[in-house]
Amino acid sequence: MKSVKYILLISVLLLGIVFLVTMPGTMRKNKTAETTTTSSAPQTSQQSQVSINTSVANGSSAIVVGGEPESTASSSSDGGNAEVDKNEWAFFLINQTHPLPDNYTFERKAVQGKFEMDSRCADYMINMLADAKKDGVNLNIVSAYRSVEYQQTLLDNDTKKYEEQGYSHDEALKMASQAVAIPGQSEHNAGICADILDAGNYSLTEDFEKTPEFKWLSENAAKYGFILRYPKGKESITGIEYEPWHYRFVGPYYAQKIKESGLCLEEYYEKEKGNQ
Ligand SMILES: [Zn+2]
Incomplete structure (x- = not known):
């Protein structure tokens, strides 16, 4: 047991x-x-x-790109974030000495009403307009993408205006091209810019700089990748008169840098890439 x-x-x-x-x-x-x-x-x-x-x-939705100063700081510093989208495709010159290549093509997308821009930067503009509206600022596009043919019509009309004032054709053309770029030499032909005014205003004059809309753009446009392309005091370099209404897309990365530098695009581009 x-x-x-x-x-x-x-x-x-x-x-x-x-x-x-x-x-x-x-x-x-x-x-x-x-x-x-x-x-x-x-x-x-x-x-x-x-x-x-x-x-x-x-x-470039407002919250991230436009919002906090930290995001601005991180996007403008080279080091930390390797994923910063520099929008290199948009960092190039279009002016009297840098015309658009003949074969330059891009897709267009509506940004406001009938106005279109290059689809690669259209959303940046759309977001900027929407966020301005949230701040009670009504930005109104009066011109964006323009075909080369339409550009020619604008230049012809302006030239004619000066000819009627008694200037020779060459003089008139020279004066007109200060305000209306030669076809193929306009950023409007590339769909990467827009002329923006306060709602109800359709005259492109320096008076726009007195508006709350201009103030808002001066403070915020760079966050969405846009720069004031033809600043006051840089006329001899840009070859274009002061245009407080003309905003050009270069992407938030370069826009912040250019704004901080106080240089116009020609000067900044030369500094960055060397004269080409
Ligand atoms: Zn313009």
């Missing part, structure tokens, strides 16, 4: 050991399964967040 008790005791002990060895194993298995599921959940939400952020950055 004693040996039977022994055997019973040993089997109970063995069972206990088997139980102790296997149970934590299965429990551990469950736990790992749990951690994988829980950790995979945030991963996917993180992934979708990343893609939202990227699309926001590309589309």
Whole structure:
């Protein structure tokens, strides 16, 4: 009888050991399964967040691009964030000495009413207009993409205006081209700029700089990638008269840099890339 008790005791002990060895194993298995599921959940939400952020950055939604000073600081510093989209495609000159190549093509997208811009920068403009509106500022585009043919019509009309004032054709053309770029030499032909005025105003005059709309643009346009392209005091370099209404897309990265530098695009471009 004693040996039977022994055997019973040993089997109970063995069972206990088997139980102790296997149970934590299965429990551990469950736990790992749990951690994988829980950790995979945030991963996917993180992934979708990343893609939202990227699309926001590309589309330059106000919250990220326009919002906090930190985002401005991080986008203007070269170091930390390697993913800064510099919009290199938009960093180029179009002027009297740098006409658009004949084969230059791009897709257009409406930004306000019938006005269109290069689809690669259209969303930046759309977001800027929307955010200005939230601030109670109604920005009104009066010109954006213009075909080369339309550009020619504008130049012809302006030249004619001066000819009627008694200037020779060459003089008239020279004067007209100070205000209306030669076809193929206008940023409007490339769809990367817009002439913006206060609502209800359709006259492109320096008076625009007295408006709250101009003040808002001066403070905010760079965050959306736009620069005041023809600043006061830079006429001899740009070859174009002061135009407080003309905003050119270079992307938020370069726009902030150019704004901080106080240089016009010609000067900044030369400094950055060398004279080409
Ligand atoms: Zn313009």
